[in-house]
Amino acid sequence: MSFPSLDQFFTQVDSIAEVQKNSCHRNVVEVPDPIWIDVQGKLPSWLNGVLYRIGPGKFILGDQQEGARSITITHAFDGLAYIHRFEFDAAQQKVRYNSRHTAKAYEKEVLENPFGGHGSFGTVYAIGAAWHRFMDFLARTNKKDIRYEDMDPSSSTVSVTLTPNFPLPSAWDGTSQQRILVAKTDHNILQKVHHDTLEPERLFDYSSYDPRLNGRLCASHHQHDDSTLEAFNVTMSIGPDTCLKVFKIDDATSAVTVLAEIRDNLDASNTPFKPAYIHSFWMTQHYVVVPISPIHFRNQGLDLAVSGNLMGSMEWHQDEPTLFYVVSRDPSVGHIATIPVDSHFAFHTVHGRDFIDPATGHAVLELNTQAFDGCETPFQVHNINNVTRANDIAARDQDEADRKKSQKTVHGFTTPPSRLTTFGDLRRYRVVLDKDAPQTSSTASYRVLAKNAEFARVHPSFQFKDYRYVYFNYFVAGVNGQQGERYGLKKIDLLDGQETVWQPDTHNAYMCSEPTFVPRPGATDEDDGVVLSLTSVFDNRGPEHDHCYMLVLNATDFSEFARIPLGQFTATTFHGSFVDHEFITNSYN
Template sequence: MTAPPSLDQYFTQGERIDTFSNAQYTSAPEFNDPIWLDVHGEIPSWLQGVLYRIGPGKFTLGDKDSRSMTISHAFDGLAYVHRFEFDGKNQKLRYNSRCTAKTYEKNLLDNPLGGHSSFGNVHGKGSAWEHFMDFLARSKKSIRTVEDASARSVNVTVTPNYPLPNSFDGPGPVLVAKTDTNMLQKVHHDTLEPERLFDYSFYNDKLIGQLSASHHQHDVFTGETFNFVMSLGPQPRLTVFKISKNGNTEILAEITNNLDANNTPFRPAYMHAFWLTQHYVIIPVAPNYIKNHALDLAVTGNLLAGMEWDPNAPSWLYIVSRDGGHIATVPVDPHFAFHTLHGRDYKDEDGNVVLELNNEAFADGSVLFSTSTLTDVARADQVQDRDDRRSAAAAKPVHLSGFQVPSAHDFTKSFGDLRQYKIVLDKEAPRTASKGNFTTLVKNIEFARIHPQYQFEKFDHVYFNFILPGEAGKRGDQYGIKKIVLSTQQELVWQPDTSDAYICSEPVFVPRPGATDEDDGVVISLINIYDNRGADQDRCYLLLLNAKTFTEYGRIPLGQFTATTFHGSFVDQEFVDGSFN
């Protein structure tokens, strides 16, 4: 079906999941041609390599003088990749960035009801017939029929050296972007130009589920990569797999039922991350369920409209052997964790396997329904108005695409807790007698990172973001950075001396080559300043911190704009030079 004769009705703000927020996310400028940035302070002389960051960088689409659209959910902005190449020897930093969803933008503007999908944004309004045709268009879409590499927005994680399907040609540095759908995008490691869209069925034709995890797991010792795909519909299935260092793919488990006394059917839910230990893959399935056999999701194309939180159901941990096989399904308290931090396994004195699993947990699983406000910071003079509007709206039903959704956690007050779950797999009856509990290690924590070489080992130093709520007329909302030493509970905090609102991105820890101390290295974060004087004074810069002392090495200003990013990956100079495995 061709587009309706007039599309003007679609190009409005539309419905919003967060009706009580007036956040206006701004689009970051592109720097397709690399520029050299001035260093204020210093870059550690040993820091040689590239930091990639990815996130939703474009929220205003089109041209205000013709056809335009505003994206109002933090997760649905069009994908931007940022590249920072450090040359510590010469005290230089080379920067470039690119929107990697140009054709997707064009398609949205040409036909908002053209079968597009989103996390929480509503792309257009129309008649019942037009929405039906939108549903049909969506049901017919396949990544294998997409010829343009920028025809989707893949904006959550970006991974250097991600293994490619064996059928793909050509050696060279590999950079892959991922999201929570079964979709990946190969991006040029230097220019950041999109090169190819594909999904996990390119690795194995059984990996055809609609959803996957943005955060894969990688064993730094064996070179193996792990993930899952999830099939929706009347017969849902969770398929866990691994990709070997040489590119061979092995399915470890196809899960359709829990291993409990009632053989409970697997219920699909939204998942963002999972754990890997020396011997197991552990998939946490919180009761953020995809409801009505995914019919709501299929009709609306909107993930939030298709989910529901069941407070009476547990969170299930699906434990899969790395050698293959679903070992146990262990219930724990109902909670949702966007991110996992670390996993390891060992045997207790009775010979039972113990899984030690660290995640960043929200006890209120409805946190997903407030994700539109994740990067919605209030300046000092906006705090009271924002709080008043949210309080007034909190008791009102919230609807999205005609579907009511739960009330939400308030991201402006606090993040979740760092929890350490200990799961004991009973050696005699792992399916029925295994149990788990947790200890809270740190409160108000998200986007935590540790030393990358401490995989499967005990760790002590954690770097993370926290929220300091704004005070009306005094200070804007501030999303800062902390370091905590778990053994002593010593905290180090980096906060700029300002009353402006700001957001520090996920801190990336880079160890100094040859270092023996766990915290000998640098912490890198992208800082967005939302100036109390107004949006025309907003700016961003890259921050380099001494990981031991949390004192500044230096700042590298990017410009008078803000750049929303979710996650980042650092890779050393061998990747840049091409001398890698």
């Protein structure tokens, strides 16, 4: 491996800073003291429980007054963590709401020392001379031996997924009977927050369960087997000893079982595993399947160690396949196949199951995902929470035209990236594992279930089962002077392909969060329940009229049950979970 120069390290980091310097984000005001909000419409009589949502809530750090220190975060994934809590009370027809910023110590640290070795997804904090960047690298190096559990619970921003009932390390005392709520992200760091007040209580990582799980990266989206009561995830080490570890944690005991340590592709040449960005993966009844797109970390992750910036340290290889690493859930079997498929990138898997083909005896895996043909998405989502109003589309299009004139390719990415015009395909991959030669003779193919789909969810009780309905977001670009951009909601019936769309009576731009399906207790029909979505409205009259509300839809026909108005602000959330009041049943995410 050749050692690159310092200038080479920062080539793409500087490109990111230039592309995103004009990003415009707003802070969300927290509501730490719960308030009761009247419902507009009517909640179903059975809808009682708590919905948690998590995402970025602060982008402007510090005081914006002249002469005061402030920092603007430029990428949506780096916005400081913010959690919403919605407690539904159908008897009173009210919702108890509170929210909280959960990275306050981190904000203080970044403001006091932007060159303090802070990691990020796409925001460049260490903009300055080579000496400042070197000091930033040293600070990051000095942090590697600090235990998260010894840090202030709010001294990191953990803002992607939020999971009730997540198992905690067995070494912790006095937590087994608590209502547990844990936030996660793509770095190997977790944050326990209070289930009611949302106050950060503890930082930790997967090595707190087992010292073997010390990889720097992991998947924000774990998997949970609701029948065996086990949580699954991966950690990824970068550097000279690159390794992908697949593991499970027993809910009851927090005991860890490492299912595989992957260092090569099991091919004839023993091709080494190449570290790459990973956000989610599949689990079936008998397998864990980890998709690795060709969005690799340069120099085995050395660039990431130096810059601390994920986007600035990655490179995209369109001519290389995406690889499916298939691992048996039986730890005595381990890694059984690495299967190449078409080159694509996906943030989110949806559902997985496996069965034996009676005609051949081969194991068949059905794996659903939302796939993008290219890999511009991580760059495009820097502006995900700023949809364009109808009256601004002409100016936006002119900016886009000007941007394209200066586009260039850096490490396989087009920068500045073109604006997002559609989501990816909802695909179903069919993997056939040859029972005699799984590594050399297994095959994979796919078909498209829906176009323009992201953040898809299904009925939580249909784990490992064939299912019929999928709920997801879709994107509409908008029409100049008529209709703003939309992140809308759709439902697709996989039996007949029929799509049901929710469209409000408005010309404003709006953004619906990832839909959460909540089944009616005792229901027998798969779509008997509600769909919940936190909806932000970007008013054509101007930002002072922007607002957001919680939307409650009838999942059968997308008719509107209710809205819960939250106030004159907009809020971007990535993911969430619904749980009953006793934390007995919940939808994992």
